[in-house]
Amino acid sequence: MHIDGACHCGLISFTALIDPSRVMVCHCTDCQVLSGSPFRAVVAAPIGGFAVRGAPKAYIKVAQSGNRRAQVFCPECGTPLYATAPENATSVVIRLGCVAQRAQLGPAVQIWQHSALPWLPEMQSVPSSPEQQKFLPPQG
Numbered sequence: 001m002h003i004d005g006a007c008h009c010g011l012i013s014f015t016a017l018i019d020p021s022r023v024m025v026c027h028c029t030d031c032q033v034l035s036g037s038p039f040r041a042v043v044a045a046p047i048g049g050f051a052v053r054g055a056p057k058a059y060i061k062v063a064q065s066g067n068r069r070a071q072v073f074c075p076e077c078g079t080p081l082y083a084t085a086p087e088n089a090t091s092v093v094i095r096l097g098c099v100a101q102r103a104q105l106g107p108a109v110q111i112w113q114h115s116a117l118p119w120l121p122e123m124q125s126v127p128s129s130p131e132q133q134k135f136l137p138p139q140g
């Protein structure tokens with residue numbers, strides 16, 4: 001499946017060829033912090049089918065194992081875009097939030113469940129509104 005995406009300000013955009021059955025949610029604490037969200041949804045793409053336009057910036061995350069991952073983001077608006085190996089990358093792991101087709105790309109698997117936020121299963125019963133409610137602060 002061909003997908004495309006862009007950061008919030010539009011400076012960086014990309015296209016990729018993905019397998020829609022490989023969408024994944026990660027509940028690890030690094031993903032919570034780096035995404036600014038309760039969890040991160042991603043989809044992997046081989047580097048051969050991936051093209052990026054613009055000049056994104058990368059933050060190199062070093063894992064306890066010593067493994068280094070480039071966390072690629074827009075230098076202007078800060079949107080997280082994808083992660084990849086800092087050298088000789090064979091694939092990219094695209095952040096689903098900046099993918100145009102994200103509504104069609106439900107996850108097939110969740111990982112790092114032991115650090116998943118405990119209130120996630122209760123989301124269905126949280127009162128909800130189709131748009132912003134007057135009593136809530138403006139949405140970021």
Ligand SMILES: [Zn+2]
Pocket residue numbers: 007008009010011012074075076077078079
């Ligand atoms: Zn941007």
Ligand SMILES: [Zn+2]
Pocket residue numbers: 026027028029030031032040112
């Ligand atoms: Zn993670």
